[in-house]
Each structure stands twice: as structure tokens, then as C-alpha cells.
Amino acid sequence: MRFCRLTKEDKALIETALEMIKKNRIETKSISASVGAALIAGSGKVYAATNIKNYGSAPTSIDAEVAAIACMFASGERKIKTIVAVHMPDRQSDAWHIFQPCGACRHVIMQFGNPWVIISKTKKVRLSDLYPMPVKPR
Incomplete structure (x- = not known):
């Protein structure tokens, strides 16, 4: 596996994902959003975009990466250069970490090229x- 260091553009992308989840973080009895992509x-x-976890019906939940891809797709774009997802597990804290895409997200991402994944x-x-x-x- 060939690792590369992050560029300024990559770090700015992480900040965009962080701002997305900070702005939209929610935790209720029926839905939550704790991942920004x-x-x-x-x-x-x-x-x-953010994820939407639907506790009442898991199949209708959507991962943040797929939500961001849907926004891109709806705008007519078909190629991903770089993608990142960040998780903020606690609303009371600014702590966060990078989420690697799950297998299903990897398969969706693959449909749009061989991008860099932070x-x-x-x-x-x-x-x-x-x-x-x-x-x-x-």
C-alpha cells in the first residue's frame, strides 16, 4: 500500500467535512448525524454532506460519503479526485477522527474513479x- 502525505488541499477538505458535521450534528430518538464527508x-x-442514521429503519440510513457523492452526481459530475469522512462521536466535544469508508461506500466510490481516500x-x-x-x- 502506497501512503502519501496530505496536501494543503487535503487538509482544507478535512476542514470542510468537519464544518459540515459541526453545523448539522444531531442526536434524537429516531435519527442521528455524526459523520461529515x-x-x-x-x-x-x-x-x-452528512450521514443520516435512521434508527427506525436501518435500510433507509445513508452514509456521509454516499450523500456527498449524490450531491456531486446531481450536479452532473462523474469523477471524484479526493474524498474524506470525519466522525464526531460526542456533541459535547470537538474531538474527531477520520473514518475510512466501509465496503459498501468503497464500492460506490469506485464507480467514480480511483480517487485519493484520506x-x-x-x-x-x-x-x-x-x-x-x-x-x-x-
Whole structure:
């Protein structure tokens, strides 16, 4: 696996994801949002979103990465350059950490290229390093 250090652009993307979740953080009996994601599309435009966890019906929950991709897709873009997700587990604290995409998110991300995935506060890798043998349509 080839790790690369984060650039200023990557660090700004993390800040965008953090601002998204700080602005939209919620915890109720029925829904929560504690993950923010941001991506840089092929055009250079940044898209960001939060997760929505639906406690009443898990299949209707949406991961932050997929929500950000949906925003990008709805704007007519089809290429991801870089993507990141951050988790703020506690509303009472500013503590946060980078979330690596789950398998389902990796599969969705793969449909839009082989982007850089920020996996820690200091490193990024190509999606193909995290998801080396995806099932592809014939």
C-alpha cells in the first residue's frame, strides 16, 4: 500500500467535512448525524454532506460519503479526485477522527474513479489500495 502525505488541499477538505458535521450534528430518538464527508470532484468543485442514521429503519440510513457523492452526481459530475469522512462521536466535544469508508461506500466510490481516500489526519491512499479486487459489472 502506497501512503502519501496530505496536501494543503487535503487538509482544507478535512476542514470542510468537519464544518459540515459541526453545523448539522444531531442526536434524537429516531435519527442521528455524526459523520461529515467532503469530496473534490474532477472539476475541482467541493461537495459535502452528512450521514443520516435512521434508527427506525436501518435500510433507509445513508452514509456521509454516499450523500456527498449524490450531491456531486446531481450536479452532473462523474469523477471524484479526493474524498474524506470525519466522525464526531460526542456533541459535547470537538474531538474527531477520520473514518475510512466501509465496503459498501468503497464500492460506490469506485464507480467514480480511483480517487485519493484520506485515511488519517496525515495520510491518504488510492481507493484501489483499500479496495483491491472489487466486483465489477460485466
